Amino acid sequence: MTTPTFEKHFSSLENFGHSLRASSFVFKPKCEEEISSLFEIARKSGLTVTARGAGKSYNDASLNGGGIVLDLSQMNRITEWDPQTGRVTGEPGVTIQQLWQQTEPDGWWPPVVSGTMFTTLGGCLAANVHGKNNFQVGPIGEHVVQFTALLPTGARVTCSPGKNADLFHSMISGLGMLGVFTSITLQMKRIHSGLLEVSARPSRDLREHLSDMLENAPSSDYIVGWVDSMVSGRGLGRGQIHAARYLDEAEDPRAKQTMLLQNQVLPPRIMGVFPKSILYLFMRPFANNLGWGLVNAAKYATSLRRHTFRQSHAAFHFLLDYVPNFERAYGRGGLIEYQSFLPKETAEDAWRELIQLSVKCGLPSYLGVTKRHRPDAFLLTHAVDGFSLAMDFKVTDGNRAKLGAMLQDFDRIVLEAGGRFYFAKNSETTRETALRFLGEETVAEFKKLKKRCDPNGLLESDLYRRVFA
Ligand SMILES: Cc1cc2nc3c(=O)[nH]c(=O)nc-3n(C[C@H](O)[C@H](O)[C@H](O)COP(=O)(O)OP(=O)(O)OC[C@H]3O[C@@H](n4cnc5c(N)ncnc54)[C@H](O)[C@@H]3O)c2cc1C
Numbered sequence: 001m002t003t004p005t006f007e008k009h010f011s012s013l014e015n016f017g018h019s020l021r022a023s024s025f026v027f028k029p030k031c032e033e034e035i036s037s038l039f040e041i042a043r044k045s046g047l048t049v050t051a052r053g054a055g056k057s058y059n060d061a062s063l064n065g066g067g068i069v070l071d072l073s074q075m076n077r078i079t080e081w082d083p084q085t086g087r088v089t090g091e092p093g094v095t096i097q098q099l100w101q102q103t104e105p106d107g108w109w110p111p112v113v114s115g116t117m118f119t120t121l122g123g124c125l126a127a128n129v130h131g132k133n134n135f136q137v138g139p140i141g142e143h144v145v146q147f148t149a150l151l152p153t154g155a156r157v158t159c160s161p162g163k164n165a166d167l168f169h170s171m172i173s174g175l176g177m178l179g180v181f182t183s184i185t186l187q188m189k190r191i192h193s194g195l196l197e198v199s200a201r202p203s204r205d206l207r208e209h210l211s212d213m214l215e216n217a218p219s220s221d222y223i224v225g226w227v228d229s230m231v232s233g234r235g236l237g238r239g240q241i242h243a244a245r246y247l248d249e250a251e252d253p254r255a256k257q258t259m260l261l262q263n264q265v266l267p268p269r270i271m272g273v274f275p276k277s278i279l280y281l282f283m284r285p286f287a288n289n290l291g292w293g294l295v296n297a298a299k300y301a302t303s304l305r306r307h308t309f310r311q312s313h314a315a316f317h318f319l320l321d322y323v324p325n326f327e328r329a330y331g332r333g334g335l336i337e338y339q340s341f342l343p344k345e346t347a348e349d350a351w352r353e354l355i356q357l358s359v360k361c362g363l364p365s366y367l368g369v370t371k372r373h374r375p376d377a378f379l380l381t382h383a384v385d386g387f388s389l390a391m392d393f394k395v396t397d398g399n400r401a402k403l404g405a406m407l408q409d410f411d412r413i414v415l416e417a418g419g420r421f422y423f424a425k426n427s428e429t430t431r432e433t434a435l436r437f438l439g440e441e442t443v444a445e446f447k448k449l450k451k452r453c454d455p456n457g458l459l460e461s462d463l464y465r466r467v468f469a
Pocket of ligand 1: 016050051052053054055056057058061062072092113114115116118119120121122123124126127128129130131132175176177179180181182320424425461
């Protein structure tokens with residue numbers, strides 16, 4: 001057995017939004033054997049272990065205060081790629097960016113991507129991420145052909161929808177609490193152009209916004225909305241919708257060129273001059289209620305024109321990567337995201353309440369993003385037949401407690417409306433809330449599997465202790 005590289009003795013790690021931190025022993029294994037020996041070290045030293053991909057979760061999912069963090073970013077090789085079938089196999093630290101850059105020139109795109117390309121395959125499976133096409137194709141787990149994982153018992157399991165199906169449906173969505181993915185095979189999506197056709201249109205209020213999504217999702221491949229979540233009176237929920245569709249074979253005569261990587265890059269400068277890498281510094285003075293209110297009003301005013309245009313896959317999917325380190329614009333306290341998933345019948349009223357409450361508390365969300373969803377069969381699923389609204393909140397030393405209390409009120413409203421929450425985003429979900437939306441049976445099933453895969457309780461994260469311990 002190889003001795004793992006003890007890269008750093010004790011270091012402080014953060015969530016994506018820099019609003020939470022925890023000190024841990026960080027190991028960076030390079031192969032499966034090193035993970036095995038790390039489990040051994042953990043067992044002997046009585047420490048718990050959390051896997052970490054790129055650390056892009058908005059909350060404490062990949063933090064483990066006082067324990068071991070298994071940083072898998074160096075296990076990042078694409079081990080097999082078949083451009084005939086579109087099947088790709090990779091180590092858990094392969095990023096979505098590596099994936100599409102490998103496959104797009106051959107005419108394949110990842111079936112589901114997060115809003116940033118810097119997440120890893122392991123992290124995406126553990127959270128079972130959804131894309132702007134969730135209502136059409138489900139979460140990433142539905143496109144996994146098979147995976148191999150190492151359990152803390154030392155056992156190596158291979159799972160697919162037909163083999164070890166219970167583990168397949170629980171390790172995907174299981175937040176790394178049952179085992180560590182070591183190899184993942186995905187089925188990619190055939191594309192016939194490097195461009196999507198995107199239709200942009202305004203919505204005057206929340207009712208119009210959600211009706212548009214409901215009505216137009218079936219004829220779109222992707223749909224996503226922006227909501228000005230700082231307006232609580234007339235025009236509450238005003239915003240903009242972007243719906244996109246793939247191009248057919250005949251629609252892009254330059255398909256071979258548009259799929260080349262040089263036609264998919266996000267430009268590093270604005271209008272060819274201003275470097276985007278420092279843009280977040282210029283956004284900082286606006287990261288307050290007045291400044292962001294003005295930004296949102298200006299954004300709404302410029303989104304009133306209905307239009308259709310063609311955009312590269314990378315530009316459409318990874319809008320949030322346009323401004324590197326945008327989360328740093330929120331200042332020292334960072335940001336958190338609150339994403340609630342509501343049935344289509346109750347979403348409008350519940351979100352009206354959430355937005356009104358946040359504005360009344362003086363803690364409005366600066367960014368609101370909506371998506372259309374459908375349910376899935378994974379154990380810790382967050383999806384519903386309805387919509388999600390992700391709301392970004394600035395955190396400061398002064399508002400942290402008040403924000404936490406307001407989000408507990410949010411949870412009550414969402415639960416009463418039959419909603420669910422996402423473990424990769426929300427930082428405030430309590431044990432009681434999780435029990436209510438998941439149901440006792442699901443939590444009991446998860447704990448039973450946990451006992452089977454991890455009898456000594458080696459795998460724990462700050463999130464696990466908050467929600468399940
Ligand atoms: C800008 C931005 C946009 C986003 N957009 C979306 C979106 O559109 N849709 C969406 O669903 N999510 C979205 N997310 C959330 C993000 O996709 C998830 O949090 C994802 O899990 C992060 O991947 P990661 O590699 O950074 O994992 P980490 O944050 O490092 O870890 C996430 C979880 O995965 C576990 N884990 C990591 N690697 C392994 C492994 N090899 N084996 C077992 N468990 C493992 C960790 O223990 C942890 O529980 C977004 C995040 C950001 C920052």
